[in-house]
Amino acid sequence: MRYRWPAGKQSAVVLSFDFDAESGFLFREPEKAKRSLGDLEERRFGPRVGVDRILRLLDRLKLRASFYIPGWTVENHLAPSQRIRDAGHEIGAHGNMHEAVGFLDAAQEEAIMVQQLAILRDHLGVKPTGYRSPSWDVNIWTPGILKRHGFLYDSSLMGNDVPYEVDSGVGPLVEVPVQWLLDDAPLFRHVYGSSNGIADPGRVLQMWSKEFAAMHAENGCFVLTCHPFVSGRASRIALLEELVAYMRKFRGVWFTTCEEVARWHAEGKTAATTRGEKSPRRPGAAKRRR
Numbered sequence: 001m002r003y004r005w006p007a008g009k010q011s012a013v014v015l016s017f018d019f020d021a022e023s024g025f026l027f028r029e030p031e032k033a034k035r036s037l038g039d040l041e042e043r044r045f046g047p048r049v050g051v052d053r054i055l056r057l058l059d060r061l062k063l064r065a066s067f068y069i070p071g072w073t074v075e076n077h078l079a080p081s082q083r084i085r086d087a088g089h090e091i092g093a094h095g096n097m098h099e100a101v102g103f104l105d106a107a108q109e110e111a112i113m114v115q116q117l118a119i120l121r122d123h124l125g126v127k128p129t130g131y132r133s134p135s136w137d138v139n140i141w142t143p144g145i146l147k148r149h150g151f152l153y154d155s156s157l158m159g160n161d162v163p164y165e166v167d168s169g170v171g172p173l174v175e176v177p178v179q180w181l182l183d184d185a186p187l188f189r190h191v192y193g194s195s196n197g198i199a200d201p202g203r204v205l206q207m208w209s210k211e212f213a214a215m216h217a218e219n220g221c222f223v224l225t226c227h228p229f230v231s232g233r234a235s236r237i238a239l240l241e242e243l244v245a246y247m248r249k250f251r252g253v254w255f256t257t258c259e260e261v262a263r264w265h266a267e268g269k270t271a272a273t274t275r276g277e278k279s280p281r282r283p284g285a286a287k288r289r290r
């Protein structure tokens with residue numbers, strides 16, 4: 001059964017940005033981070049240049065986007081974080097020091113959740129409805145922590161290409177799914193010893209365009225995940241602009257945020273219906289009633 005979007009819409013597109021800055025490097029390689037100015041500066045390109053280029057791009061395109069910001073980044077790069085908020089974009093949680101939760105037990109993960117929410121509240125006045133897990137690393141118990149802390153949705157899993165629900169033990173949590181194909185990091189980041197080269201933006205434009213066209217035909221939810229220190233580079237900003245221009249040639253594309261997608265899904269009108277028929281309940285909802 002095809003996923004049903006709001007009236008007149010055939011698919012959804014979300015541009016999302018994970019504003020990590022140095023946080024992930026500090027978590028994964030704390031010893032190296034004490035001396036490697038090279039690694040730190042590579043990531044500082046995000047707050048210094050990338051974020052503002054992205055904000056100018058979104059302003060030109062008249063699009064709202066979803067930004068996920070670790071607590072550490074908010075505290076240490078407050079001005080660009082405020083500019084994201086002041087431009088009206090969605091801000092979601094993304095760990096405190098970009099802790100990949102596979103390294104944490106449930107108590108540690110919950111403590112970090114409390115810290116990151118306090119930082120977003122105290123420094124930005126934001127109570128996020130959404131969470132993007134650092135490195136898309138999610139524990140079995142993570143959805144329960146998110147529900148208990150009032151989140152509407154997660155955007156870190158790959159179990160579908162339309163919004164769906166994951167069980168949290170305390171009711172379903174909306175999932176706005178991601179996928180590796182639509183992440184800039186494996187395509188564009190230089191990592192010594194990895195099998196990836198640095199991709200030609202033309203090739204990435206073609207790949208993302210093809211994925212979009214196919215997902216649009218499937219009534220999908222196209223969530224692109226980019227990082228300001230990776231996609232803030234000049235030719236990649238140009239790529240994003242070209243990609244949006246291409247997608248705008250299609251009829252019925254809903255350019256929106258993960259939060260709006262999650263709210264739409266939570267309304268429960270997403271099952272396809274024929275004209276005049278009452279909207280059937282989602283299978284998950286039906287099961288819970290029994």
Ligand SMILES: [Zn+2]
Pocket residue numbers: 018019020024094098134135
């Ligand atoms: Zn991240």
